[in-house]
Each structure stands twice: as structure tokens, then as C-alpha cells.
Amino acid sequence: MNNIQLVEKLQNDKNKLFQEISKVVIGQKEIVDHLFIALLCKGHVLLEGVPGLAKTLLIKTLSQALDLSFNRIQFTPDLMPSDITGTEIIEENQTTGKRSFQFFKGPIFSNIVLADEINRTPPKTQAALLEAMQEYKITTGGKIYNIKEPFFILATQNPIEQEGTYPLPEAQLDRFMFNIIISYPKISEEIEIVKATTNTNEINVKPVLAGNELIDYQKLVKNVPVSDSVIKYAVDFIYSTRTNINNTSKIAQKWLEWGAGPRASTYLILAAKAKALLDGRTTPEIDDINEMINPILRHRIIPNFNAEAEGLNRDTILKELLNDKANIK
Numbered sequence: 001m002n003n004i005q006l007v008e009k010l011q012n013d014k015n016k017l018f019q020e021i022s023k024v025v026i027g028q029k030e031i032v033d034h035l036f037i038a039l040l041c042k043g044h045v046l047l048e049g050v051p052g053l054a055k056t057l058l059i060k061t062l063s064q065a066l067d068l069s070f071n072r073i074q075f076t077p078d079l080m081p082s083d084i085t086g087t088e089i090i091e092e093n094q095t096t097g098k099r100s101f102q103f104f105k106g107p108i109f110s111n112i113v114l115a116d117e118i119n120r121t122p123p124k125t126q127a128a129l130l131e132a133m134q135e136y137k138i139t140t141g142g143k144i145y146n147i148k149e150p151f152f153i154l155a156t157q158n159p160i161e162q163e164g165t166y167p168l169p170e171a172q173l174d175r176f177m178f179n180i181i182i183s184y185p186k187i188s189e190e191i192e193i194v195k196a197t198t199n200t201n202e203i204n205v206k207p208v209l210a211g212n213e214l215i216d217y218q219k220l221v222k223n224v225p226v227s228d229s230v231i232k233y234a235v236d237f238i239y240s241t242r243t244n245i246n247n248t249s250k251i252a253q254k255w256l257e258w259g260a261g262p263r264a265s266t267y268l269i270l271a272a273k274a275k276a277l278l279d280g281r282t283t284p285e286i287d288d289i290n291e292m293i294n295p296i297l298r299h300r301i302i303p304n305f306n307a308e309a310e311g312l313n314r315d316t317i318l319k320e321l322l323n324d325k326a327n328i329k
Contacts, residue, residue: 006220007277014278016208020065023203025058026196027189033278034180034295035062035154039214040221040274043177043267044133044153046118046168046299053182055156059114066214067207068111068150075121081128084108085138086145101141108132109147111211115155119165126172129153133175150214170258170302177267179299181315224273225283234268234289240321241301251324255307255317260300267296294318 014036021032035058038045047055056072063070073084086106092099107113108129118126132138136147155176157165173179185193196203240249241259252259271292272284298314307317 013209017065020205021061024061026192027185037274038178041270045178046176047156047180048159049182059154063112064205066209070112071107071110072114073107074116075118079121079125081125084128088141113153118155119157150211173299178295221274233286235265238265251320257302257304264300
């Protein structure tokens, strides 16, 4: 199958996927769009929202529609790293009577892993995810165990309750491609949610996309051509968030403590490629970059005291940076 046929098939599969997810998840189209873009880019996702906004349901439904193996890990203060990665247990050979260590894989060995309330477990356990997120492997007992692709970690956290939580360190936050904020549904959507969740109808989500097909689409995204001007635009914007360099943006100097690193530039281009393909275009435009800025950068910039004193959140600062760049042009 050539690339043109693969693009057409992607369009068809996207429509089927969204149709299946909409059977269970009402509204949240932009959230589903961003989740699918992240999957096409082999990116991990951090979902934030208050309780009851169907974060867990959305991820579980997505895994069902993608026909991928799925494991959920409920993160708690007493969760140990071995509860995630797996553990070695002494087993006795019934024939020879010899004992040896056998590694029993943990829930991380799955295509989609839901790290539910990831900020409720200590940093030592959170760090158990780092190697898997970056290298697609686990090292334990001096041995390396590879994780089969496709592999995604979709984590959730509640931004309201901070007591008894452990904020993710910047190094781990940077491993997440997207930081997606789930907001309250519209009134019309909430009416539909109440109707759907207060009856006895059973909803079956059919798998529409297999793992090998998703891997083909990931390769397709990598092969999408991008003009030098679009790449320069993305890198220039990332550069404008940095405060410890010469000729930085006045907005960054005023409101930011730290800006985004080079991984953000890479993710911006990859996300723009995937978005262009999903829209039926063969190459991304600057508008695609602009639409991906908030979910990719909101967890990579650190507001300073001035921003906090003025009540500015990260999305507002990114909007000001974007407007400033538009005015310069």
C-alpha cells in the first residue's frame, strides 16, 4: 500500500474510530483529536481534570476502539516500583528440584497503560515509568525486558486536591508529549450524558484499528514533508519561551522562570504533521503549529512570581507569546 492509499485509509479509520468512541464519550471532540494525534506520534499523554469528567472512561474506550491490550494502574501512596514493572520470584523446577529466579511482568507490559492519578504516588514509584516512556524497555535484576510496540502511557491527575500528592518532576513532565486539560461539558452535552448513564442500555465498542496498522500510520507521519519555514517558525516560538538566553521575548522575561527545551520543538512538528494528515493534507502549515502549542507547551513552561501575582495561567502566557509573535511578523 503506497502513501496516498495509506492517507485515505487513515481518514476512513479516523472516522470509524471517532464514531465508536462517541458511542460512550459524549462531546470532547478536541480531546479525542489530541489523543489520536499523540498516538500517531508515539507520544504519551497527561490528562488533567476535576473528578467525574470521564478521563478514565475516555482512555478505556480508546483502547477498546484500537484493539490494543490495556492495563490500568491505580496510583496510591503505597504503590511500589515493582508493582508497575514486575518482580522476580523464586521458583522451583519440579523435575530437577533446582530453584531459580523468574521474572513476572507487571502491568507496564501492555500497549496502553492508564496511570490513574499519577501524582498520588511518591517520586520513586513515578520514576519507574521513565525508562519505559523513553526507551520502551524495563531493566530489572540486571536484565533488559523490551515492551512491545505500540506503547503509550496515558496518565491522569486531579488539579484540585493537592493534599497527599507528589507533583511530577519537570524531567518526567517533559516525557509527556501532550498535557490535555479536560473541562466541564456543555449543558446540552451533560443532558445527553445523564440520559446515557441512567438507563440499562449496554454499549459495545467495536475495535476498528489494530496495532500493526497504527504502527504503519506512525511511520507515515514521520515521512510527511515539512517546509523549512514551518520548522523555523516552530523553533522560533520555542526559543521565545526561554529566559536565560540573549534577545529573548519580553513576555518570557516578564512572566516565565523557565522555557521549553528542544523536545518541544520536535513534538510540535510531529503533531503538526499528524494533524495535517488527519485533515487530509500532505504537509503541515503554520496554523497547525499554532493549534498544537498549548497542549505541547503548557507543562513545559514555568511561570515566575510576577505571573502568579497577576493571576496568569500558562495558557494565557502562551497566548500572549503567540500574539507577540504575530505582531512581530
